[in-house]
Amino acid sequence: MSKVKYTDRSISAKELMYAVASMVIGVGIFNLPRYITTVTNGIDGMISILLMGGLVLAIVWIMGQFVRMYPRKGIYEILLSIIPKPIAFLLIIVYGSFFALLAAYEIRAIAEITKKYLLPNTSSDILSLLFLLVTLYALFGSRTALIRINSMFLPVVLIVSLLLVVLNIRIMHFDNFYPLLTTDLKGYGSGMINIFFSFTGISIIISYSYLVNEPEKASSAAVKGVFISIIIYAMVFVSCVAVFSNLGTDFLENPTIELGKEIELPGGFFERFESVYFTIWIMTIFNTTSMSMDSSLIVLESLFKKTKKETLIVILAPIIFFVSMVPIGMEEMEAMGTFIGRLSLALTAIVPVPLYIIAKIRGVKK
């Protein structure tokens, strides 16, 4: 293991894979099973997961192909070379605000959940602020380090997710999977849309593409990363239905956390598995938050080339904190989540695919 390798300012395709997987898995996973079971029967939601997963994989592949045409170029440069400046400017602003909004949402959501399950007496404002400060610490450092931390955290998250399923096998009722295929088409469709929020993170492929030192491998790496998250989602969904039944999952606010609560191991220390499990989920949410804030920062940097990164962070952080405090009550939180999901759907539908086609037709300007 050479230390010199780590001083370079680019990331390998493998690191992109870890980053994409960590980015995609965020707070969405806590409610994901409920979003699916409300519109489907039995285990039918698997079809929605697989269809949406396949669609997302295809989009991600196209994104990878798209950024490959512009190696080592930032997102703004890419946009400028394809579309007229005013539109590109507008689009990049939307992109930047989208990532800032996502970071704000993650911060707020993790604060609310921490308050609910771990620290009931601490105000969620303070929790948000503390989480933001830790994120800022990561942002002030090097960008490649921020991405590489994923390769350290993701394996732990994967192990814990696997444990979550394995340790619950004892109380699973596989009979809960039935009845099969009784959902109507509309149910599958809305299931797919509901799942999309959990794939919001895929947009970072575009913002981080300029760092990848093997652009030809970016596509497959990103696809692998998303694939990992699809597997985790499917695993969690299936276990929730097996443990709580479809109807039971539908009535739980955060089925995935409840799944962690169900585990009981002998011996006092591990009896409460959910606190271990919770700590580790905070790690992946830290990754998601820091990377989405960083993506927002990348946008700002491309707009204000002369300003120092640190200055931009100091400007951005209070805005994000303020935005994260805007929704009041759980209804508004839910609305914010839905809004981000829809915005992300619109952005992924508008930006990568049509732009890729335009770029293909017009050819890459040198």
Added chain:
Amino acid sequence: MIKRCYVVSILLLSFLLQGCGAREIEKKAFVIGVGIDQGKNEDATSLPVMNGTFQVAVPRSLKPEVTNGKAYQNFEEKGHDISEQISKIAQISNKELYFAHNQIILVSDKVAKQPQRMERLLDFFVRHEDIRRSVRVFITKGDTKQFLNVENNEKLPSLYIDTLSANVQNHSRTASIKRLGDLQEDLLAHRSFVLPVLHYKSTDEIKLGGAAIIKGESSRLTHVLNEKDTEALNILNGEFQKGMLLIELKDNLYIYKVDKSKSKIKLQSTNNGQLTFKITVSLEGEIQEVNKQMDTRTTSADRVKKEVEKQLAIKTERFINKLQNQYKTDVLGLGVYLEKHHHKEWLKLRNDWETGENHFSQVKINTQINTTISSAGGLR
């Protein structure tokens, strides 16, 4: 290799990151059992008043060197629901009730007999973030208060009831233990189900036996099965593990002990709207004891097996008859089976399954019982 070491060390380190958080242990009163009784209405509201008993462990008295002094304290308070009772207890108790280690919930039969009362009261336990879905729920004959005062070699009454439910070996005369989570799923789906019943015997004894039928449509206790019927129900539901059967054969008494029990429901035919179900029960067990003269030989296992099957058939048939005609409640899971495996038929029947036209009473149920005798112990 080094990479793997990193992963392992991070995993171990992250375990250290957890902890008890901000919950100061000395400021909490650990609730280990809850009992819900019917209270008397004193104010003008029409809402029924409940009497909640919250058993709190007193860790100081649990130490072996402390011989006198109760290891528990029961807080009792009246209120329309659990939260109201807790808020009233806060005026008495110097510590906050903490439910994360709650083991059992007792519901008195009087409460359970009121339509929907139980499901309304259980909402608190399912909703609360600290409470586990693995809490066990029991129906008590009589007030729960007396059950939570039973003291014997176990210093904590709640722990006694909890361990009592774990010791269901050598008999199958009680409904299988129900977790709160499973209970909620059944209540949500409006299914009929059974809960184990506790009987108060004396100041230091509680008996576990029988099954309380909770009807799905009104979610209330309708009947309490006696131990014989509970056995038959367990046989039909495939929950007869550790069950025992006494068989008389040629003036001798044979005891057949079951190790494995399985059951399978199948829809045989749907001719002219007449549904015919077949329940196949497979039991595997051994001859545990033969009450006979020492010098006589044990009857062939085949003979015992046939007798067991015959007697089981009579037992289960009688029970099914009772269930269909007297109780009119589907605790056999036929409705659930239809819902899961014959969804289209179920949609037609579900509104009148246990009520109205009562399709459950009209279906034909055939049983087939297969038993295996794997051993007859050390004697021939």
